[in-house]
Amino acid sequence: MTLADLGWNEAFEKEFAPFQKNGWVPARLIRDNKITYGALIEDGEGGYDDVEVVMSGKVYHDAESDAALPAVGDWVALDLGGEGEDTVIRARLSRQTCLSRKAPGNSAEEQVIVANVSTVVVVTDAGPDFNLRRMERYFAVIARSGARPVVLVNKSDLYTKQENEEAAAAIRELSSEVDVHITSVKKHRPLKEYFKKGQTIALIGSSGVGKSALVNAIFGDEYQWTGEVNETTGKGRHTTTARELMVLRKGGILVDNPGIKEIQMWTDETTLRDRFVDVDDLAAQCKFLDCKHGKDTGCAIRAAVETGALDAGRYEAYLKLDSEIAKLRAQRKKRQMTIERRAKRDHRIKARNPVDRRELEHDLKPRA
Numbered sequence: 001m002t003l004a005d006l007g008w009n010e011a012f013e014k015e016f017a018p019f020q021k022n023g024w025v026p027a028r029l030i031r032d033n034k035i036t037y038g039a040l041i042e043d044g045e046g047g048y049d050d051v052e053v054v055m056s057g058k059v060y061h062d063a064e065s066d067a068a069l070p071a072v073g074d075w076v077a078l079d080l081g082g083e084g085e086d087t088v089i090r091a092r093l094s095r096q097t098c099l100s101r102k103a104p105g106n107s108a109e110e111q112v113i114v115a116n117v118s119t120v121v122v123v124t125d126a127g128p129d130f131n132l133r134r135m136e137r138y139f140a141v142i143a144r145s146g147a148r149p150v151v152l153v154n155k156s157d158l159y160t161k162q163e164n165e166e167a168a169a170a171i172r173e174l175s176s177e178v179d180v181h182i183t184s185v186k187k188h189r190p191l192k193e194y195f196k197k198g199q200t201i202a203l204i205g206s207s208g209v210g211k212s213a214l215v216n217a218i219f220g221d222e223y224q225w226t227g228e229v230n231e232t233t234g235k236g237r238h239t240t241t242a243r244e245l246m247v248l249r250k251g252g253i254l255v256d257n258p259g260i261k262e263i264q265m266w267t268d269e270t271t272l273r274d275r276f277v278d279v280d281d282l283a284a285q286c287k288f289l290d291c292k293h294g295k296d297t298g299c300a301i302r303a304a305v306e307t308g309a310l311d312a313g314r315y316e317a318y319l320k321l322d323s324e325i326a327k328l329r330a331q332r333k334k335r336q337m338t339i340e341r342r343a344k345r346d347h348r349i350k351a352r353n354p355v356d357r358r359e360l361e362h363d364l365k366p367r368a
């Protein structure tokens with residue numbers, strides 16, 4: 001195992017040269033804990049070590065926004081420190097790609113999900129999951145990241161050859177950049193081809209399209225990819241020691257991080273809303289701002305249904321929209337963990353600065 005297996009390349013090497021002179025070592029961040037980060041470094045014996053590291057005050061102060069702070073997937077320069085000292089991130093190398101989304105409630109703020117992703121694989125099917133609008137949104141997110149877009153039209157065994165091919169062709173129409181493959185859990189070779197040494201791969205797509213099944217079909221013997229946080233305990237595999245980047249023995253690095261799911265749910269919600277822009281426009285004309293569009297006086301939506309301007313079926317679907325969105329949001333809430341971590345940034349950052357952290361630990365100690 002070398003740095004190249006972790007995604008290291010010439011451009012990083014070049015940028016790192018001045019740091020090397022300080023005796024710092026390159027490391028890739030694979031985990032974002034509350035207080036620390038997890039990082040992989042070479043162990044000098046052909047393998048790598050998983051170490052807990054903290055950020056230097058300088059790295060924090062130099063960051064102009066949250067998005068500029070080190071994130072999972074970043075390459076950093078580590079100061080290993082002496083006996084009993086913290087291992088400290090002294091610098092973050094430039095990102096070659098960056099998968100991110102806009103933070104909720106603050107469209108100007110960018111949330112970095114994973115840095116230095118080579119390929120984002122969107123999994124869908126030719127059946128109920130097929131939605132070109134949503135696909136466009138995925139493509140927009142991927143294009144912004146700089147990663148390579150790939151789409152798998154999965155579960156091909158459940159649809160006719162023609163259905164699969166039409167779905168694939170329609171997706172190719174959306175983007176000339178994208179590689180589209182027809183796959184099934186029995187025919188997963190196309191996905192496997194992207195797992196090359198040093199390549200970082202993220203899989204995205206609706207629940208139940210077969211992401212876990214595909215990954216398990218390829219790597220099942222070395223890694224059981226559950227794809228989901230355990231619903232009942234809320235803990236699942238995302239414990240403090242979980243790796244959000246999995247280095248696979250056969251080559252490639254799999255992104256396994258709750259933020260990916262965030263992107264997907266946000267995309268779903270926007271797509272859902274988007275189907276009803278015309279009804280939303282009508283709603284703006286209702287007499288009362290809090291109109292429930294039921295028996296309320298002056299409801300512009302009901303009026304449109306009565307005149308036949310709006311289809312009754314669409315009206316029913318629109319009334320369900322809020323509850324569908326509420327359902328999506330409830331799912332999202334389960335992942336609030338990640339977002340809360342970011343909201344507590346200052347506290348956490350403080351905690352990452354070794355000097356401040358000692359103070360903080362002192363403050364947090366129960367008083368005698």
Ligand SMILES: Nc1nc2c(ncn2[C@@H]2O[C@H](COP(=O)(O)OP(=O)(O)OP(=O)(O)O)[C@@H](O)[C@H]2O)c(=O)[nH]1
Pocket residue numbers: 154155156157158183184185186205206207208209210211212213214226227228
């Ligand atoms: N027939 C058929 N079934 C499949 C295929 N791929 C996955 N499935 C089944 O679809 C179901 C859902 O698959 P998962 O791999 O759990 O889906 P996922 O995308 O990981 O879903 P989340 O973890 O909720 O995001 C499982 O019962 C799989 O066995 C396929 O190619 N063909």
Ligand SMILES: [Zn+2]
Pocket residue numbers: 283286287291292293294296298299300301302
């Ligand atoms: Zn109304």
